Amino acid sequence: MDRQSETAQILLAVHNGEAYLREQLDSILAQTDGNWRLTASDDGSTDGSAAILDEYAARFPDKIARHIPERRFGNARDHFFHLMARCDADLVLFCDQDDAWYPDKLARTRAAMQEAEDRYGIDTPILVFSDQVPTDENLRPLAPSLMRYQGQFFERFDYRAILMQNVVTGGAMAVNRALARLGGRGAGDGRVIMHDWWLAAAAARFGQIAYIDEPLGVYRQHGGNAVGAKDVNSLGYAADRIGKLRQVRASILRKKAQAGAFQERYRDRLNADDAAFLEAFARPRSGLRFFLRYRGLIHGKQRRVGMFFLN
Numbered sequence: 001m002d003r004q005s006e007t008a009q010i011l012l013a014v015h016n017g018e019a020y021l022r023e024q025l026d027s028i029l030a031q032t033d034g035n036w037r038l039t040a041s042d043d044g045s046t047d048g049s050a051a052i053l054d055e056y057a058a059r060f061p062d063k064i065a066r067h068i069p070e071r072r073f074g075n076a077r078d079h080f081f082h083l084m085a086r087c088d089a090d091l092v093l094f095c096d097q098d099d100a101w102y103p104d105k106l107a108r109t110r111a112a113m114q115e116a117e118d119r120y121g122i123d124t125p126i127l128v129f130s131d132q133v134p135t136d137e138n139l140r141p142l143a144p145s146l147m148r149y150q151g152q153f154f155e156r157f158d159y160r161a162i163l164m165q166n167v168v169t170g171g172a173m174a175v176n177r178a179l180a181r182l183g184g185r186g187a188g189d190g191r192v193i194m195h196d197w198w199l200a201a202a203a204a205r206f207g208q209i210a211y212i213d214e215p216l217g218v219y220r221q222h223g224g225n226a227v228g229a230k231d232v233n234s235l236g237y238a239a240d241r242i243g244k245l246r247q248v249r250a251s252i253l254r255k256k257a258q259a260g261a262f263q264e265r266y267r268d269r270l271n272a273d274d275a276a277f278l279e280a281f282a283r284p285r286s287g288l289r290f291f292l293r294y295r296g297l298i299h300g301k302q303r304r305v306g307m308f309f310l311n
Contacts, residue, residue: 004114008106008174009089010038013079017097018047020137020220025056027100027217029063033107038095039087041067043079049097080170080195081187084180090122092180094196096171098220100139105130105216109174116210117176125179125207127199129172130216137222146219159205160277161297162197163259168209170196172217179203191261193254201262206269256282 010028014021028038040057042050057066067086073079080094091113093106112128120126132146143149152167162168173196175183186198203209260282263270270278280290 004110005035006090008033008036008091008093008110009087010036010093010095010106011080011083011087012038012040012095012097013043013073013076013083014041014045014049014053014097015043015076015079016045016047016049018045018049018052019222020098020100021049021052023100024095024097025052025064027102028095029060030103031101031106032103033110036063036093036106037089038064039067039083040064041069041079041083043069043073076170077192077195078187081184084175084195085184085187087180088177090177091174092176093174094170098222099132099171099217100220101217102215108212108214108216112210112212113174113176116208120208122176123178124176125182125203126176126210127168127179127203127207128174128210128212129168129200130212131214132169132172132217132219133215135218135220137220139218139220141218142221145215147213157200157204157209157211158297159201160281160294162201162204163255163262163281164294164298166194166197166200168196168200169219170194171219173199175199175203179207182206185265186261189261189265191254191257193258197258198262202266205266205274253284256284256286 012024017024025038028036040053042053053064053066057064067083069079069082073082084092091110093109095101109128109130113126116126116128117124133144134142134146134149136142146169147153147167152165179199179202183195183199183202186192186195186202192198200209259278263275263278263282277294280286281294
């Protein structure tokens with residue numbers, strides 16, 4: 001089935017993004033695949049973000065629609081879940097305010113989604129994501145690959161591995177209608193760490209993830225990043241983790257809480273093996289037996305931290 005004629009929906013959640021917002025919007029307008037609509041929403045910015053969105057919506061009314069939410073979100077997770085719930089497109093892309101897309105990003109993403117849906121069916125929840133180029137605030141590359149920069153690797157996408165360590169960056173991903181419906185179960189649950197993390201775990205367990213092993217955009221690093229890229233091979237990263245063991249422990253506890261939420265929200269779709277893993281992972285201390293059984297799912301150097309805190 002040829003779905004090239006279907007309009008892709010791009011979701012842009014903004015908060016105080018004035019510094020880089022125009023560059024991102026211009027990169028979307030420059031897409032070689034012009035069959036898209038952008039929904040732009042601002043979460044109470046105190047800079048000029050809302051005015052920029054209004055300006056672009058007025059200049060390009062056939063491409064950009066302004067959404068005015070009736071509430072404040074306070075975080076990207078809830079903002080994006082809200083926008084996804086309002087969207088009925090068959091192809092949904094998520095857009096970060098401070099990145100920039102390469103001109104063929106939509107075309108390549110659409111092609112990968114169509115290939116996956118042709119193979120697995122449109123009723124299968126599917127997530128597509130690509131690599132990115134991490135850059136400084138002036139778009140000078142820090143490395144050729146975000147995935148390799150962060151030491152993220154995989155032979156296959158296992159939802160258990162994703163719950164332990166996410167490898168999907170929201171601004172690089174797209175979901176189909178089936179995953180948008182299923183992933184929406186995470187909306188409103190404060191235990192969900194990020195929308196991209198949750199959607200990736202749902203796709204890996206109940207559907208498919210397709211990865212494009214090429215950068216289709218840049219991942220800009222600056223002082224205001226909500227998450228940010230990390231060079232896991234650097235001495236500075238290792239020293240930072242050792243010096244912040246309390247924060248590391250808190251991060252693992254958030255992952256455990258998210259695993260508990262995953263079990264609750266998808267209890268009707270999980271089997272006994274899933275329940276055994278999720279119940280053990282969600283405990284405050286999972287135990288040495290748990291670590292030894294599942295340590296192969298933890299990426300690289302994170303295994304040492306996992307051993308310290310999970311047993």
